Amino acid sequence: xxxxxxxxxxxxxxxxxxxxxxxxxxxxxxxxxxxxxxxxxxxxxxxxxxxxxxxxxxxxxxxxxxxxxxxxxxxxxxxxxxxxxxxxxxxxxxxxxxxxxxxxxxxxxxxxxxxxxxxxxxxxxxxxxxxxxxxxxxxxxxxxxxxxxxxxxxxxxxxxxxxxxxxxxxxxxxxxxxxxxxxxxxxxxxxxxxxxxxxxxxxxxxxxxxxxxxxxxxxxxxxxxxxxxxxxxxxxxxxxxxxxxxxxxxxxxxxxxxxxxxxxxxxxxxxxxxxxxxxxxxxxxxxxxxxxxxxxxxxxxxxxxxxxxxxxxxxxxxxxxxxxxxxxxxxxxxxxxxxxxxxxxxxxxxxxxxxxxxxxxxxxxxxxxxxxxxxxxxxxxxxxxxxxxxxxxxxxxxxxxxxxxxxxxxxxxxxxxxxxxxxxxxxxxxxxxxxxxxxxxxxxxxxxxxxxxxxxxxxxxxxxxxxxxxxxxxxxxxxxxxxxxxxxxxxxxxxxxxxxxxxxxxxxxxxxxxxxxxxxxxxxxxxxxxxxxxxxxxxxxxxxxxxxxxxxxxxxxxxxxxxxxxxxxxxxxxxxxxxxxxxxxxxxxxxxxxxxxxxxxxxxxxxxxxxxxxxxxxxxxxxxxxxxxxxxxxxxxxxxxxxxxxxxxxxxxxxxxxxxxxxxxxxxxxxx
Amino acid sequence: xxxxxxxxxxxxxxxxxxxxxxxxxxxxxxxxxxxxxxxxxxxxxxxxxxxxxxxxxxxxxxxxxxxxxxxxxxxxxxxxxxxxxxxxxxxxxxxxxxxxxxxxxxxxxxxxxxxxxxxxxxxxxxxxxxxxxxxxxxxxxxxxxxxxxxxxxxxxxxxxxxxx
Ligand code: FES
Ligand code: FES
Numbered sequence: 001x002x003x004x005x006x007x008x009x010x011x012x013x014x015x016x017x018x019x020x021x022x023x024x025x026x027x028x029x030x031x032x033x034x035x036x037x038x039x040x041x042x043x044x045x046x047x048x049x050x051x052x053x054x055x056x057x058x059x060x061x062x063x064x065x066x067x068x069x070x071x072x073x074x075x076x077x078x079x080x081x082x083x084x085x086x087x088x089x090x091x092x093x094x095x096x097x098x099x100x101x102x103x104x105x106x107x108x109x110x111x112x113x114x115x116x117x118x119x120x121x122x123x124x125x126x127x128x129x130x131x132x133x134x135x136x137x138x139x140x141x142x143x144x145x146x147x148x149x150x151x152x153x154x155x156x157x158x159x160x161x162x163x164x165x166x167x168x169x170x171x172x173x174x175x176x177x178x179x180x181x182x183x184x185x186x187x188x189x190x191x192x193x194x195x196x197x198x199x200x201x202x203x204x205x206x207x208x209x210x211x212x213x214x215x216x217x218x219x220x221x222x223x224x225x226x227x228x229x230x231x232x233x234x235x236x237x238x239x240x241x242x243x244x245x246x247x248x249x250x251x252x253x254x255x256x257x258x259x260x261x262x263x264x265x266x267x268x269x270x271x272x273x274x275x276x277x278x279x280x281x282x283x284x285x286x287x288x289x290x291x292x293x294x295x296x297x298x299x300x301x302x303x304x305x306x307x308x309x310x311x312x313x314x315x316x317x318x319x320x321x322x323x324x325x326x327x328x329x330x331x332x333x334x335x336x337x338x339x340x341x342x343x344x345x346x347x348x349x350x351x352x353x354x355x356x357x358x359x360x361x362x363x364x365x366x367x368x369x370x371x372x373x374x375x376x377x378x379x380x381x382x383x384x385x386x387x388x389x390x391x392x393x394x395x396x397x398x399x400x401x402x403x404x405x406x407x408x409x410x411x412x413x414x415x416x417x418x419x420x421x422x423x424x425x426x427x428x429x430x431x432x433x434x435x436x437x438x439x440x441x442x443x444x445x446x447x448x449x450x451x452x453x454x455x456x457x458x459x460x461x462x463x464x465x466x467x468x469x470x471x472x473x474x475x476x477x478x479x480x481x482x483x484x485x486x487x488x489x490x491x492x493x494x495x496x497x498x499x500x501x502x503x504x505x506x507x508x509x510x511x512x513x514x515x516x517x518x519x520x521x522x523x524x525x526x527x528x529x530x531x532x533x534x535x536x537x538x539x540x541x542x543x544x545x546x547x548x549x550x551x552x553x554x555x556x557x558x559x560x561x562x563x564x565x566x567x568x569x570x571x572x573x574x575x576x577x578x579x580x581x582x583x584x585x586x587x588x589x590x591x592x593x594x595x596x597x598x599x600x601x602x603x604x605x606x607x608x609x610x611x612x613x614x615x616x617x618x619x620x621x622x623x624x625x626x627x628x629x630x631x632x633x634x635x636x637x638x639x640x641x642x643x644x645x646x647x648x649x650x651x652x653x654x655x656x657x658x659x660x661x662x663x664x665x666x667x668x669x670x671x672x
Numbered sequence: 673x674x675x676x677x678x679x680x681x682x683x684x685x686x687x688x689x690x691x692x693x694x695x696x697x698x699x700x701x702x703x704x705x706x707x708x709x710x711x712x713x714x715x716x717x718x719x720x721x722x723x724x725x726x727x728x729x730x731x732x733x734x735x736x737x738x739x740x741x742x743x744x745x746x747x748x749x750x751x752x753x754x755x756x757x758x759x760x761x762x763x764x765x766x767x768x769x770x771x772x773x774x775x776x777x778x779x780x781x782x783x784x785x786x787x788x789x790x791x792x793x794x795x796x797x798x799x800x801x802x803x804x805x806x807x808x809x810x811x812x813x814x815x816x817x818x819x820x821x822x823x824x825x826x827x828x829x830x831x832x833x834x835x836x
Binding site: 012018252 | 705772812827
């Protein structure tokens with residue numbers, strides 16, 4: 001089966017948020033702060049308003065009425081205080097996008113600037129422990145005698161790894177169209193979850209939820225940045241309310257760097273101790289990361305270390321620093337992605353220090369139960385992934401000696417790392433009806449490129465015992481039965497559970513079936529549920545220029561039942577490709593002088609391009625897990641990016657003998 | 673304001689345009705052809721790639737006024753006109769060469785233009801040669817089209833199939 005929307009996507013018919021046509025539309029453009037901290041002294045929209053075609057300038061001179069100010073990133077134009085450079089200070093509305101953009105530059109904003117603080121440092125006096133880390137997990141954990149375990153160890157590793165600020169940069173910039181009618185709002189937005197967005201939009205705008213409808217049928221990628229409503233959508237709604245016109249807004253690629261979230265930089269100290277055989281005696285994973293001064297976002301970076309390896313002593317901590325920068329947010333595998341880069345690099349260092357094969361080291365430290373909680377795993381096939389990957393990759397031929405394989409101008413090396421990601425689900429509703437000789441399944445799910453529509457079609461067809469051609473799945477509209485968002489790799493598990501239940505109800509009662517999985521999900525306990533994987537990388541490093549190429553990348557995953565082979569492979573490969581970008585090039589640099597970020601576009605924020613990707617492949621092993629959901633599936637949207645950077649960094653060490661502990665591994669670091 | 677005439681997917685359009693209007697916004701905002709995508713508006717991503725007089729170009733970097741008298745093909749005009757797909761479109765579906773689909777119209781137009789471009793590229797060994805489109809040549813020549821979903825492996829396979 002091809003993707004349900006494949007024809008629409010290759011012919012240009014698939015409509016994304018900005019592309020809905022309505023009459024009388026006006027165009028909004030954001031005006032952003034040019035200082036990093038301080039107050040707005042005055043806003044003069046006179047010159048902008050005098051331009052032909054300018055309809056309105058909204059600002060804190062006349063703060064628009066809002067229903068809730070709880071989320072300071074969404075409480076637009078309410079305060080004169082500036083929390084970061086690039087914060088929204090006004091919204092211009094005009095007849096055409098060209099006029100709106102020209103008028104943006106004509107709005108005069110004067111500021112009283114104050115000194116700003118934008119640099120994350122591990123010795124900053126402002127570091128503090130947040131109450132919880134996302135999504136509600138303990139900030140710190142400690143079990144056993146970590147100091148003793150490290151002191152008694154025959155082999156130890158004590159290393160600090162850093163990951164830079166990274167930006168999601170989905171190819172479709174965030175965009176929205178807001179239309180008011182009869183006191184209600186319809187928002188066409190690029191969203192990973194229309195039900196949650198409707199709830200938040202209603203709250204922020206002071207409307208009952210039933211007066212808001214959010215439509216998001218196709219989404220040009222999100223990777224977390226569209227997981228919550230962003231200020232542009234609120235701006236469009238306010239501009240439309242103020243002008244009495246439908247309003248469209250497109251966040252520019254440059255603006256996305258400030259107003260659509262990013263992955264916090266991290267500074268991670270890893271201490272591992274092991275006995276002479278390589279059995280772990282202690283792990284300590286201490287994380288320093290940032291948030292803004294107006295919203296607390298606490299990335300769960302050390303949490304995968306609570307899951308991975310057996311050890312009698314385990315400590316994880318998170319410390320946060322509030323900086324005069326935009327608020328960090330969700331980016332593909334938040335927590336696991338940066339955390340596993342550090343843990344899996346440290347495991348490689350331990351293997352080298354102990355003289356043990358890195359795969360054997362991991363196998364030796366395979367836990368029987370989840371290390372932190374003591375819960376049994378619903379299923380855990382990390383070892384099978386490592387073994388299968390080793391076989392396919394030709395690992396047994398590997399000489400562990402670093403820096404000795406020269407092929408022409410290239411130093412060649414290979415590396416391995418583990419992957420993991422939680423397998424969770426959230427409550428959702430769905431309906432299934434028999435109509436027109438076929439079946440229609442309705443659920444407010446989202447397809448952000450994952451293939452959700454297609455996967456749900458398969459799931460429904462299988463439950464109904466019919467062919468996929470006879471099933472139509474409607475998603476992407478908050479008027480449909482309420483569903484959880486496309487995030488945390490929970491989409492298919494959450495929506496699929498509701499779809500199966502609705503289809504079963506329909507089979508039982510005839511024409512209509514509806515389902516709500518709240519109780520089923522509440523009963524999910526008693527097990528640690530995670531997907532696992534192993535990633536293998538081969539790298540080549542030019543001896544003079546430090547040019548780094550990745551000729552081979554292989555991922556082997558254990559993620560429960562795979563619902564659609566083609567979609568799954570695309571998800572895994574896509575995640576690994578992004579992981580390669582993380583390893584080699586992705587980095588947003590903070591502008592210490594002016595605040596905000598120095599690189600603001602795709603010319604300076606490099607993501608992997610076609611020429612960077614040589615041979616990336618993903619396979620999976622059969623995994624039966626009866627404790628997950630009716631499909632027996634684990635989420636696969638994020639695990640592909642977890643571990644890739646470590647596998648590549650470990651391969652770079654093997655190739656060159658140099659351990660680069662600060663991502664990205666750019667040529668300058670290899671030649672210096 | 674200026675008056676121009678452009679042929680888009682075989683249909684002639686005469687319009688008065690703001691001289692700041694890009695070809696991309698002309699297509700998307702004025703003609704309702706939203707198949708061409710805007711990923712950056714700065715010539716950095718390739719999502720807006722169209723064929724201008726048969727050559728692939730970034731529509732966001734072309735001002736509409738400079739397209740007076742030119743012939744533009746967008747993703748909507750790649751097929752045979754009767755709803756039949758261009759071989760590249762069919763190959764992209766077959767090989768799952770996209771996920772979110774936002775880069776796809778640009779990838780398709782770019783690939784269609786690339787297949788007819790003669791001459792060597794940066795990865796061609798012998799610069800006097802017109803090399804066969806190996807995967808390495810395809811990857812090099814398609815690197816102006818970013819795909820954040822990371823569908824490159826499948827994109828190259830899809831294009832390779834059509835080249836043969
Ligand atoms: S939109 Fe034209 S190159 Fe990105
Ligand atoms: S398919 Fe999403 S950016 Fe290429």
